[in-house]
Amino acid sequence: MSNKIQPTVVLAGGGHTHALFLKKLQQAKVPPAHFILVSASRYTPYSGMLPGVISGQYTAEQSHIDLESLAKQSKCTFIKATLSNVDTDANELVFENGDRLHYDILSINTGSTQSRVIEATDCISIKPIRPFLSWLNQPLPEQIKRNDRFNLFIIGAGAAGVEVAMALHHRFRCFPQLKVHIVTARGILAGHPVEVQKMAAEEIERKKIAIHNNFRVNAVKDNTLFSDQNESLHYDALILATPATPATWPSESQLATSPQGFIQVNPMLQSISHDNVFACGDIAELTHSRLAKSGVYAVRQAPALFRNINLMLEEKPLEPFCPQSRFLSLLSCAGDQAIASRGWFRARGRLVWLWKDWIDRRFMAQFPLPEPGSIKLNGTD
Ligand SMILES: Cc1cc2nc3c(=O)[nH]c(=O)nc-3n(C[C@H](O)[C@H](O)[C@H](O)COP(=O)(O)OP(=O)(O)OC[C@H]3O[C@@H](n4cnc5c(N)ncnc54)[C@H](O)[C@@H]3O)c2cc1C
Incomplete structure (x- = not known):
């Protein structure tokens, strides 16, 4: 599939960085290349x-980018396929269905999933x-209705776990029999400023969400979590909000990966083992600085990735990505409440929520969105 005249640049995965990359393709003059x-x-x-x-504050369509339409607007070919490996000797992507696709330059932005800390089916x-x-739409409300008391457990108390716990509490607020629990080995929002931890803990307490601190789950049996201290907790439904983990295929490829399996990149976001491969967002691990797996960094990497792919096409030296040490962090507490922090600045309340809502809507306004009703939650599109 190589274009003989123009080099082929393949963007694998439609994460935050690639969505913004495509937006930039519409705005800037770029060297001749075939973008896929x-x-x-x-x-x-x-x-x-x-x-x-x-x-329940936004619909699924309001929160998703229509990649096919975005690619079309950016004069980029869109292929719906699941990557299962990269053959770096042949410069080819390998897909789940066995198809292959040639690249001259490759960028990988396939995100992450939750680590399976436990063997629970x-x-x-x-x-x-x-x-x-x-x-959440289908079996869960029915299960809750069938019980006088329903314990919904979330393992993990990072930003995602805490936000999800409060969001679930809000979503199911008309079910008095529901109790939301957070299980954590390290306390809530470990690594966040202490004042933010305190504000979040107050919100959690106000919502009567239970926190089980210092509970390191090491076994699960018969709807019961067991800790390494032999404590036990009964659950009716269990959600994993554990730390981000990569897919297994990068570590099965020739690409250099970290011990956890993330693709190792240098400051130019370039694979440390293969010069013509870039990686960004959650799937990438910078060798020179340890960044949190967060959408903020995936967004921030877009200008650097765009610049460096263009520089590579022009055969010019690449430039480093310099991550900001301080950025605005906004934590949703559901029910029109949020917590903001940046450097020494902290704030909480409805105005912060309105601010976050404005930022998020403004971000999404730059992209084509799916038509209302077009996202089939369980299906493919
Ligand atoms: C509930 C929740 C709330 C969060 N809130 C925030 C927040 O407020 N702020 C924040 O900064 N971060 C937040 N995060 C973290 C954030 O979601 C991730 O850090 C971010 O999505 C990473 O973006 P990404 O660009 O790396 O990839 P993603 O946004 O995960 O996108 C990956 C894309 O690649 C595609 N893909 C995946 N595998 C393949 C494959 N094998 N082949 C082809 N395509 C593939 C996927 O379909 C997807 O389109 C939250 C996470 C969760 C779970």
Whole structure:
């Protein structure tokens, strides 16, 4: 599939960085190249709005980007396919159905999922988001209704776990029998400023969400979680909001990966083992600085990736991506409340929520969105 005259640039995965890359393709003059976006589905979620989708404040369509339309606007070919490996010797992507696609330059932005800390078959991860939303729509409300008391457990108390717990509490607020629980080995929002932890803990307490601190889950049996201290907790439904983990295919390829399996990149976002391969967002791990797996960094990497792919096409030296040490962090507490922090600045309340809502809507306004009703939560698109 190589274009003989123009080099082929393949963007694998329609994450935040690639969505913004495509936007830039519409705005800037670029060296001649054939751009191809490959993604597992036509619609990709925007992380900032996910808690709002779970709580019922946004529809699935409001929180997803229509990649096919975006690619078309950017004069980029869109291919809906799931990547299963990269053959770096042949410069080819390998897809789940066995098809292959040549690249001259490749960028990978396929995101992450939740680590399976436990061997439980009846738990569900918050990522990928669509099966999770489908589960929230369909079996869960029925299960709650059938019980006088229903314990919904979330393992993990990072930003995603805390936001999801509060969003679920809001979504199911008309079910008095529902009790939301957070299980954590390290306390809530570990790594966040202490004042933010305190504000979040107050919100959690106000909502009567139970926190089980210092509970390191090491076994699950018969709807019961067991800790390494032999404590036990009974659950009716179990959700994983554990730390981000990569797909297995990068570590099965020739690409250099971290011990956890993330693709290792240098400051230019270039694979440390293969010069013509870039990686960005959650799937990438910078060797020179350890960044949180967050949509904010995936967004921030877009200008650097765009610049460096263009420089590579022009055969010029690449430039480093310099991550900001401070950025605005907005934590949704559901029910029109949010917490903001940046450097020494902290704020909480309805105005912060309105601010976050404005930022998120403004971000999404630059992209084509799916038609109302077009996202089938469990289906393919
Ligand atoms: C509930 C929740 C709330 C969050 N809230 C925030 C927040 O408020 N702020 C924040 O900064 N971060 C937040 N995060 C974290 C954020 O979601 C991730 O850091 C972010 O989505 C990573 O973006 P990405 O660009 O790496 O990839 P993603 O946005 O995950 O996109 C990956 C894309 O690649 C596609 N793909 C995946 N595998 C393949 C494959 N094998 N082949 C082809 N295509 C593939 C997917 O379909 C998807 O389109 C939240 C996470 C969760 C779960």
